[in-house]
Amino acid sequence: MSVANGRHILAMPGPTNIPDRVLQAMMRPAEELASKTIVDLTESVLADLKRIFRTTGETFVYAANGHGGWEAALTNVLSRGDKVLVLASGRFAIGWGEMAAFMGADVEVLPGSWRAAIDPAAVEARLRADDAHAIKAVLMVQIDTASGVVNDVPAVRRAIDAAGHPALFMVDGVASVGCMPFEMDSWGVDVAMSASQKGLMTSPGLAFVAANEKAIAAHKSATMKTLYWDWSSRMNTLAYMKHCGTAPEHLLFGLRAALDMIFEEGLEAVWERHRLLAGATHAAVARWAEGQAVTFNITDPLQRAPSVTPVLVQGIETATLTDFARDVGGVSLGLGIGELGGKAFRIAHMGHVNAPTVLGTLAVVEMTLQAKGVPHGAGGVDAAVAYLGAATA
Numbered sequence: 001m002s003v004a005n006g007r008h009i010l011a012m013p014g015p016t017n018i019p020d021r022v023l024q025a026m027m028r029p030a031e032e033l034a035s036k037t038i039v040d041l042t043e044s045v046l047a048d049l050k051r052i053f054r055t056t057g058e059t060f061v062y063a064a065n066g067h068g069g070w071e072a073a074l075t076n077v078l079s080r081g082d083k084v085l086v087l088a089s090g091r092f093a094i095g096w097g098e099m100a101a102f103m104g105a106d107v108e109v110l111p112g113s114w115r116a117a118i119d120p121a122a123v124e125a126r127l128r129a130d131d132a133h134a135i136k137a138v139l140m141v142q143i144d145t146a147s148g149v150v151n152d153v154p155a156v157r158r159a160i161d162a163a164g165h166p167a168l169f170m171v172d173g174v175a176s177v178g179c180m181p182f183e184m185d186s187w188g189v190d191v192a193m194s195a196s197q198k199g200l201m202t203s204p205g206l207a208f209v210a211a212n213e214k215a216i217a218a219h220k221s222a223t224m225k226t227l228y229w230d231w232s233s234r235m236n237t238l239a240y241m242k243h244c245g246t247a248p249e250h251l252l253f254g255l256r257a258a259l260d261m262i263f264e265e266g267l268e269a270v271w272e273r274h275r276l277l278a279g280a281t282h283a284a285v286a287r288w289a290e291g292q293a294v295t296f297n298i299t300d301p302l303q304r305a306p307s308v309t310p311v312l313v314q315g316i317e318t319a320t321l322t323d324f325a326r327d328v329g330g331v332s333l334g335l336g337i338g339e340l341g342g343k344a345f346r347i348a349h350m351g352h353v354n355a356p357t358v359l360g361t362l363a364v365v366e367m368t369l370q371a372k373g374v375p376h377g378a379g380g381v382d383a384a385v386a387y388l389g390a391a392t393a
């Protein structure tokens with residue numbers, strides 16, 4: 001028996017639901033690669049990405065996924081043998097660091113918890129100990145999609161400054177940009193990156209990197225550069241050089257529509273919508289947790305991400321739950337990964353989500369817990385509705 005047929009909902013942390021308007025914007029013929037349409041499209045997207053990252057620096061768009069964005073960021077500012085400090089907080093900064101190591105950087109991981117945010121004091125202490133300033137870059141994620149933690153980017157910047165350390169500050173915003181405040185310039189982030197398929201509501205396949213003056217200066221002397229990612233060639237005035245070849249035209253048309261939607265709603269309003277829908281999700285999980293078998297991964301409520309909530313479950317194979325939610329409930333949840341592998345499912349509430357999508361998703365989760373006999377506090381959906389009712393009154 002199944003009640004899954006109807007519009008399927010992606011409540012996994014990427015890819016996320018693509019708005020019809022974005023899909024329709026891609027439904028068109030290709031254009032000549034140097035046509036005015038493509039040149040203008042590229043210019044408008046690069047300019048609007050500055051508004052998304054909140055920077056007056058340079059923006060770059062690549063035909064790539066988030067991993068490509070990672071590589072683009074690293075290759076442009078590092079040289080082989082450079083020391084890089086990775087601030088662990090789950091899986092994703094570690095993955096970025098593994099990529100840096102593969103590319104020839106000397107990577108050190110500052111250990112962190114899977115259940116809490118990066119500790120800025122530990123960052124400050126490690127950087128103070130680096131008298132010789134051997135560390136060339138500090139890498140972190142704003143939201144770790146595996147642990148569900150939100151790290152405090154400005155607090156880490158203050159820690160770097162308190163240590164008087166000149167390292168480049170590089171932030172992964174794949175699961176956070178477009179979902180919560182990100183202020184590249186006022187927070188002093190030197191390199192930021194993101195991708196199309198999470199908060200930015202577009203098909204997978206585009207990566208974005210933003211670089212400030214300090215990063216561009218580091219780029220000039222970096223020797224890890226390869227032509228496809230190279231910022232200098234992409235800063236060329238010739239349109240096709242901005243893509244190192246033919247533009248990923250349809251993805252850009254889709255992104256254009258998604259950016260229009262974001263700015264029509266207002267970027268701050270988009271952040272607020274995410275905050276409210278995360279609050280509803282957290283209210284539901286808190287209620288389910290009263291049954292003892294279900295609990296939050298991130299213990300401090302203030303450190304829970306506004307875009308994704310990993311939920312720890314005991315006594316059942318987690319894939320049983322996600323299979324049921326998908327096949328019977330019509331909702332794709334994420335499974336736990338890394339240290340949460342086999343121990344958790346993840347509810348994403350990012351991108352093209354509203355009250356019906358999130359409340360519907362939470363209802364399917366509750367139905368799944370009930371159907372599979374997982375002990376849980378009843379009324380999680382009621383708690384979510386009550387939260388949203390009060391918060392929007």
Ligand SMILES: *Cc1c(COP(=O)(O)O)cnc(C)c1O
Nearest residue numbers: 014065066067092145174175195
């Ligand atoms: C999804 C994600 C990535 C990787 O993106 P891909 O497009 O899958 O390569 C990197 N960092 C974070 C924080 C993510 O959530």
